[in-house]
Every structure is written in C-alpha cells, then in structure tokens.
Amino acid sequence: xNVIFAGTPDIAVPSLEAAMSCANVCAVLxxxxxxxGRGKRLVASPIKTKALERGIPVLQPEKLDQEFRNQVLExxxxxxxxxxxxxxxxxxxxxxxxxxxxxxHPSLLPKYxxxxxxxxxxxxxxxxxxxxxxxxAEEMDSGDILLQNRIRLNHDExxxxxSRIVSFISAEMLVEVLENFQVLSVKAYEQKEEDxxxxxxxxxxxxxxxxxxxxKEISAKIRAYFPWPGSFTFVDSQRxxxxxxxxxxxxxxxxxxxxxxxxxxxxxxxxLGIIVKTGDSLLGIKxxxxxxxxxxxxxSFSNGFCLKDKxxx
Amino acid sequence: MRSxxxxxxxxxxxxxxxxxxxNEEIVALIEEMAVSMEENNGIGLAAPQVGVSKTLFITHxxxxxxxxxxxxxxxxxxxxxxxxEEGCLSVPGVYGKVKxxxxxxxxxxxxxxxxxxxxxxxxxxxxxxxxxxxLKGKLFIDYLPEKKVAKIIKKLxxxx
Numbered sequence: 327x328n329v330i331f332a333g334t335p336d337i338a339v340p341s342l343e344a345a346m347s348c349a350n351v352c353a354v355l356x357x358x359x360x361x362x363g364r365g366k367r368l369v370a371s372p373i374k375t376k377a378l379e380r381g382i383p384v385l386q387p388e389k390l391d392q393e394f395r396n397q398v399l400e401x402x403x404x405x406x407x408x409x410x411x412x413x414x415x416x417x418x419x420x421x422x423x424x425x426x427x428x429x430x431h432p433s434l435l436p437k438y439x440x441x442x443x444x445x446x447x448x449x450x451x452x453x454x455x456x457x458x459x460x461x462x463a464e465e466m467d468s469g470d471i472l473l474q475n476r477i478r479l480n481h482d483e484x485x486x487x488x489s490r491i492v493s494f495i496s497a498e499m500l501v502e503v504l505e506n507f508q509v510l511s512v513k514a515y516e517q518k519e520e521d522x523x524x525x526x527x528x529x530x531x532x533x534x535x536x537x538x539x540x541x542k543e544i545s546a547k548i549r550a551y552f553p554w555p556g557s558f559t560f561v562d563s564q565r566x567x568x569x570x571x572x573x574x575x576x577x578x579x580x581x582x583x584x585x586x587x588x589x590x591x592x593x594x595x596x597x598l599g600i601i602v603k604t605g606d607s608l609l610g611i612k613x614x615x616x617x618x619x620x621x622x623x624x625x626s627f628s629n630g631f632c633l634k635d636k637x638x639x
Numbered sequence: 640m641r642s643x644x645x646x647x648x649x650x651x652x653x654x655x656x657x658x659x660x661x662n663e664e665i666v667a668l669i670e671e672m673a674v675s676m677e678e679n680n681g682i683g684l685a686a687p688q689v690g691v692s693k694t695l696f697i698t699h700x701x702x703x704x705x706x707x708x709x710x711x712x713x714x715x716x717x718x719x720x721x722x723x724e725e726g727c728l729s730v731p732g733v734y735g736k737v738k739x740x741x742x743x744x745x746x747x748x749x750x751x752x753x754x755x756x757x758x759x760x761x762x763x764x765x766x767x768x769x770x771x772x773x774l775k776g777k778l779f780i781d782y783l784p785e786k787k788v789a790k791i792i793k794k795l796x797x798x799x
C-alpha cells in the first residue's frame with residue numbers, strides 16, 4: 327500500500343515510523359518550516375526531520391491547491407494518514423487517494439473533537455481518555471471509527487507525559503489498522519452525533535489560576551496546561567508561572583488553615599512545597615517561575631523570594 | 640460479563656492449558672472479561688479468574704490501553720526488583736506488598752492471532768507478572784509472609 331503521511335509535531339513521529347514498518351510511505355506532508363527561538367531561525371518540524379533521516383520525500387505546501395494535488399497524483403497514493411498535521415483536507419485532496427484518508431485523534435470520539443483533546447481530558451479529570459483512528463470526513467473529527475482504544479488516566483499526568491504515552495499507543499494502533507485495513511474499513515462505525523463535544527485552541531490567557539476552585543481542579547489545570555500554554559497567577563502584580571503543584575493529603579493541616587482566604591500562601595513546607603489555600607483545601611506548589619526569571623523548584627525559589635503571607639491571584 | 644471466581648475455587652490453583660485456536664469463542668470470552676475487569680475497576684484479569692483454565696489474560700494499566708495476551712511467554716525479567724502493594728479481584732479486600740521485576744519482556748498472541756513482543760516496565764510490568772502467575776495457579780498472597788497468609792485465609796473463610 328502506497329501511503330502519504332501528514333503530520334507535524336513530535337507526537338506523530340512514532341506513528342510515521344509505524345507506517346513505514348508496514349506500508350510504503352511515498353511522501354511526508356508537513357507544515358512549512360516555522361521561525362523558532364530568539365533568532366527566529368526557520369526550524370523543520372519533527373516529522374520533516376524524521377522523514378529526511380529516513381530518505382522520504384517531503385511536501386510542505388502553504389496551501390493544498392491544484393498544484394499540490396498534481397504532485398500527489400503523480401505518487402499514485404492509496405491512503406492518506408494524518409496525525410496533528412495542522413491543515414484541513416478537502417474532498418478534492420481526499421479524492422487523490424484510492425482509499426481516502428484516515429486520521430489519528432487522541433480522544434474517545436465523538437468526545438473532544440478539535441485541536442486540544444489531550445489537555446481537555448486532563449483538565450476535566452476524566453477517568454479515561456483514548457485514541458480514535460477515524461476515516462477522514464468533510465466535517466472535522468466526524469469520520470467513521472476504524473479503531474478506538476481507551477487509556478486509563480492516573481490523575482497525576484501532565485499533557486507532556488500523556489502526549490508521549492499517546493504517541494506510542496497511537497503507533498501500535500496504526501499498525502493494527504494498516505494490517506487489518508479491509509476488515510476494519512468494513513466494520514467502521516458512525517459516531518453518535520448527539521454525544522459530540524468540542525475543544526478549542528488554547529490561548530495563553532486561559533492559564534490564569536482561579537484559587538477559589540478546588541485543589542483537584544487547580545491541580546488538573548496545571549497538569550493540563552503543562553508545558554503549554556502554562557498556568558499562572560500574580561503576586562504583587564508580577565506574573566508568577568506555576569509549573570508543578572501537588573495535592574496535600576493532610577487533614578490536620580487542612581483543619582488548621584480551614585478559615586484562611588483562597589490564594590493566601592500559608593507556609594513554606596520542606597516536603598509539601600509552598601502551601602497555598604484553595605477553594606476547598608490546600609495545594610503545594612513545587613515548581614514556579616517569576617516573570618522573565620528562571621524556572622526554580624520551590625526550595626531554591628524561596629531562598630530568593632519569600633511568598634509567605636502573600637495573596638496570590 | 641463473566642462473574643469472578645474467588646479464592647478457594649480450585650480453578651485458581653490449576654495450571655492453565657494453551658489456547659489451541661483463537662476463534663470467535665475466545666474473542667467473545669476476551670470481550671466479556673474486559674467488561675468484568677472494567678466493571679470491577681481491575682487493571683488486569685486472567686481467564687482462570689472467570690473460571691476458564693486457559694492461558695490468556697488481559698491488562699488495562701494506568702496510562703495504557705487494554706492489552707490481550709494469549710499463550711504468553713515471559714522472555715526475560717530484569718534483575719532489578721521493586722516492592723509495591725498488590726490486590727486481586729479473586730482475593731477481595733486483601734492487599735500486600737509483593738516484590739517483582741521492574742522490567743519484563745513478554746511474547747504472546749493478540750485477539751487477531753498475531754504474535755507480538757512487548758517490553759514493559761512500571762505498573763504494566765507488575766500487572767503482567769501478577770496475571771501470568773494466575774496461569775500457573777499462583778496467587779499474589781503466596782508471596783506474603785506465612786503468618787499474614789494464615790490471617791488472610793481465616794478472614795476469607797469467615798466471609799463465606
């Protein structure tokens with residue numbers, strides 16, 4: 327089977343390698359090199375880097391236009407595989423592939439259609455998330471499901487960690503789909519439209535912490551937004567980024583501070599971190615960063631800046 | 640859904656026999672076992688735990704998907720071990736720390752009849768070793784100190 331693999335970030339790299347292990351990847355489709363770092367040098371996507379390393383031709387169109395489709399048609403591809411590519415495929419593009427296209431989407435579709443499903447599952451403290459391999463349809467993330475696997479969440483994972491886990495399980499699932507493509511195509515089932523939910527592109531300002539929420543909700547947000555877009559609060563009107571925080575399971579301590587105001591820094595505890603009052607209990611900040619300063623663990627941070635008795639928010 | 644067999648039932652002590660043919664019946668068994676495991680919030684379930692003495696188990700460890708292991712063979716175990724508290728759906732209410740290899744390598748067939756090899760660590764490695772023991776008629780309480788086991792058995796008999 328001749329396939330074109332469309333993807334851009336790290337999460338798609340194991341799937342590209344998986345596709346290469348059981349199909350002929352005749353080209354890779356990835357976003358144009360983008361400026362990154364302080365010098366704003368143009369940087370190749372992780373998928374492009376992997377493709378060049380393995381000697382696969384790379385296509386980086388700005389637009390999926392007729393010129394691009396002509397290039398694709400010359401390759402006589404059977405299947406398009408997409409995973410976090412960054413552009414939407416129209417019917418004209420899909421018709422260049424004899425079997426159409428499939429897409430890897432890291433959620434239990436029809437739940438969390440859209441661009442940030444991993445963050446959404448962590449933020450909403452779901453018991454399970456999952457990965458769906460769907461046929462590419464005209465409406466975003468609404469294609470028939472070829473294969474879906476659930477992933478049990480541990481409620482301590484960050485988006486960074488869960489993305490890495492998803493990248494490996496997706497690769498395994500892609501092999502299963504490619505090896506059983508005929509059978510799974512026939513058995514593919516429609517998504518229940520009435521159960522559909524959507525997630526949106528995250529913005530930096532979404533990361534503002536509301537200390538009136540419960541400790542579990544705040545912890546979920548910090549994990550869901552790590553490493554991007556990050557969570558933050560304010561201290562003395564300076565921006566303070568919170569990179570990691572743990573729940574505190576200590577009823578005596580909870581009792582002691584039960585009448586404090588949400589957002590108040592209560593103590594710097596050697597093992598529990600910088601203890602902050604939340605809407606329902608306490609949270610221990612473990613890693614933080616003052617605006618434009620270095621990321622520090624709470625001990626080093628507290629050597630230079632004492633947060634005790636400050637009000638965050 | 641299949642009902643769970645509990646401590647005391649002889650099937651849990653039998654050495655399971657190989658699955659000769661991965662047919663519809665086996666696929667249906669796996670599907671029912673998956674339902675039983677999830678309903679009981681288990682992270683692993685071996686066929687003897689639903690009264691079927693066949694070498695087959697499933698796992699659903701945290702941060703992992705559902706995995707099926709038919710006629711598994713553990714190929715290697717790491718010399719590094721770790722201690723962690725285990726429980727078992729067939730020995731309800733009992734928990735105890737068991738020493739297991741940190742990493743293992745296993746080969747098995749999946750529900751489509753395809754052979755695969757998997758290197759596992761962390762919780763998945765632990766669950767696999769626990770379930771693999773079930774196929775040999777072994778339970779996690781066999782690793783616990785004798786005194787503790789005597790207490791557990793008494794407790795389990797009182798429950799009946």
